[in-house]
Amino acid sequence: MSKLRLVIPLLATLPLLAACGGRITVQVLAEGAEAEPVDDVEVQFLPFDRDSLFAVMISQASTPEPAVPTDLQEAADTERELRDVWSAAESAWNNVRDSMRTINTRLENLDQRSVDYRRLFDRFGDLETEERSLNRQRQSAFDRFNEMQLATQQRVDSICIVIDSWEEATFANYGDVEEDLLAALGQEVMADTTDADGMASESASGGPWWVHARMNSAAGELYWNVVVEGASSDTLRLQRENADLRQGVRQRC
Structure with a gap:
């Protein structure tokens, strides 16, 4: 599968990155009424929408995605x-x-x-x-x-x-495609791990950025892929309300 078939359509959907810099700060909160901070959760900051990239690769897969009976x-x-x-x-x-x-x-x-x-x-x-x-x-x-x-x-x-x-x-060349995307955008994927207060942050220039994290909960896996326009003095809180809840067979694979 040609990398160009993946990179070019995705680049067309991404806004241009502005030059201003600053920090993006995130707090991960546990599910439930108490909403306690959660430590030791890896948070990634990406200059592109990874879900859109996955969708493009799935659409160009040689066989359909297997369905769970x-x-x-x-x-x-x-x-x-x-x-x-x-x-x-x-x-x-x-x-x-x-x-x-x-x-x-x-x-x-x-x-x-x-x-x-x-x-x-x-x-x-x-x-x-x-x-x-x-x-x-x-x-x-x-x-x-x-x-x-x-x-x-x-x-x-x-x-x-x-x-x-x-x-x-399907995703065999994901790493190569991501590398080309990052080179075209002039950015890199950044990551931080939440501390005892559930906080993680990274310096970020331009925008938008997609904040990605995942965490297991009693109800299933909480999956975040939240877009932010760029650096801000506000803290983005990752909690049940802005997560996708992944349950069932696929969560166990």
């Missing part, structure tokens, strides 16, 4: 739901066990004849009963999840081999 995708979705049920049951069980440990520590420092001791002792007994029930629930939830996972794993492995083989052939 509908029933296998549905099985993978069910497996994810069962995993979430198990995870919730595991969390509830652990919370009760933490409460039991806290009460046990307090009991060790109380007079067994005191009212507080009897009250906490009774509460510990109630938690023991709850813990046994939750333990059965979490084990049952795990068994259902594990059974579904084992039932689908061989088919998932098989389709992943097909997908990996197709991607290897």
Whole structure:
């Protein structure tokens, strides 16, 4: 496949880069109500849209992209739901066990004849009963999840081999095409890793720039490819709201 067939159409879609410089600052935040900063996430700053480049290469592939069978995708979705049920049951069980440990520590420092001791002792007994029930629930939830996972794993492995083989052939010269694009734009791909505050930044001249990162979450892989016009004093926050959520079979490949 000619690199020119890839580079020229993509260059035509890119705005000209301005000369001004500055910094692009990013903060990666965890999924959920707390939105805690996430460290050790690689963030790339690219002067072109990598998704557009992938789309061009896919459109010029010698064979169509392999499709995941509908029933296998549905099985993978069910497996994810069962995993979430198990995870919730595991969390509830652990919370009760933490409460039991806290009460046990307090009991060790109380007079067994005191009212507080009897009250906490009774509460510990109630938690023991709850813990046994939750333990059965979490084990049952795990068994259902594990059974579904084992039932689908061989088919998932098989389709992943097909997908990996197709991607290897389709994107074989991605590195060369990217190198030519960067040379034509007079730019380079930059990268930084988020710190304890979830922050990453790079000096950037011109624009636009595409900020790329990915991170696994309980719901699936969060994938960011967010365009910014150029350096700014504002911080770009990468969170669930501006991410693509990737789930199912392809996420496991």
